[in-house]
Amino acid sequence: MKVSEVARILNAKILCCEHRLHEEVTSAFGADMMSDVLAFMNEHTLLLTGLVNPHVIRTAEMLELRAIVFVRGKEVPEEILERAKEQEIVLLATDKTLYTSCGLLYATGLPECRRK
Amino acid sequence: MFVQTFPITRGDFDTAGEASSKIKNMLKKLGISPRIVREVAITAYEMELNLVIHSLGGELKLEVRPKSIELTAKDNGPGIEDIKLALKEGYSTASESVRNMGFGAGMGLPNVVRHCHNFHIESELNKGTLIIAGYSLDEKED
Numbered sequence A: 001m002k003v004s005e006v007a008r009i010l011n012a013k014i015l016c017c018e019h020r021l022h023e024e025v026t027s028a029f030g031a032d033m034m035s036d037v038l039a040f041m042n043e044h045t046l047l048l049t050g051l052v053n054p055h056v057i058r059t060a061e062m063l064e065l066r067a068i069v070f071v072r073g074k075e076v077p078e079e080i081l082e083r084a085k086e087q088e089i090v091l092l093a094t095d096k097t098l099y100t101s102c103g104l105l106y107a108t109g110l111p112e113c114r115r116k
Numbered sequence B: 001m002f003v004q005t006f007p008i009t010r011g012d013f014d015t016a017g018e019a020s021s022k023i024k025n026m027l028k029k030l031g032i033s034p035r036i037v038r039e040v041a042i043t044a045y046e047m048e049l050n051l052v053i054h055s056l057g058g059e060l061k062l063e064v065r066p067k068s069i070e071l072t073a074k075d076n077g078p079g080i081e082d083i084k085l086a087l088k089e090g091y092s093t094a095s096e097s098v099r100n101m102g103f104g105a106g107m108g109l110p111n112v113v114r115h116c117h118n119f120h121i122e123s124e125l126n127k128g129t130l131i132i133a134g135y136s137l138d139e140k141e142d
């Protein structure tokens, strides 16, 4: 699924890196613990999280993630946007909860990510 | 051979991940395969976070040889009492404040084991912990 399609389904605001909306994600993972994200995700996975701090971007950098959805209408500070831009990671923000966001994407057929 | 050492300060969350980020970029520049770069980056990040969160301070060292890469995390204490337990998924002694930052699920060490080719750990209470994650570069690459 294209990241632009994710944004449409979740009625999400695009916070940065619009030029990478055409990137594909082949699975998704929802978590607030970056420890779990590091243990489960791979580079083509979409991350959905309610945690907003710079460690989220650092974690995404290590995993080479292409896009992150911040859920529950969290305010995303400038520092985080700057870091995401450096890494060219698309940031999306939706007012929906993690449960609803994951449910909507799952219903379209986007699968969970498989642990390697 | 290429060697670089990064000192890691206890509790310094602001810079946590900077060493791993540098390691990742260095390996890219050295032309290491993207798959190995990613694996080493994840391992380095888990090791760096553990030094920040659990140790009294230490260092992360990257060694690149023609046919192998080695990451070493070495610290000055407090040591791990039960290594077997520490290697179990879900075991963590991290504080509430660490969890609030998104870490401390007890997934890090098992994740390092999964993402490297050779794993070595030794630890002595009140002395310190030494962890080495090794990668061989002559494996078939995809």
Ligand SMILES: Nc1ncnc2c1ncn2[C@@H]1O[C@H](COP(=O)(O)OP(=O)(O)OP(=O)(O)O)[C@@H](O)[C@H]1O
Pocket (backbone or CB within 6 Å): A035, A036, B050, B051, B053, B054, B055, B075, B077, B078, B079, B080, B086, B087, B091, B092, B093, B094, B102, B103, B104, B105, B106, B107, B108, B109, B110, B129
């Ligand atoms: N360098 C270290 N010094 C002392 N204790 C350590 C060190 N590294 C790990 N430990 C101990 O081993 C436990 C398990 O480590 P592990 O990295 O698997 O999980 P964590 O760091 O607690 O959480 P996570 O990695 O999921 O964020 C830690 O909670 C801690 O008790």
Ligand SMILES: [Mg+2]
Pocket (backbone or CB within 6 Å): B046, B049, B050, B104, B107, B108, B109
């Ligand atoms: Mg850890």
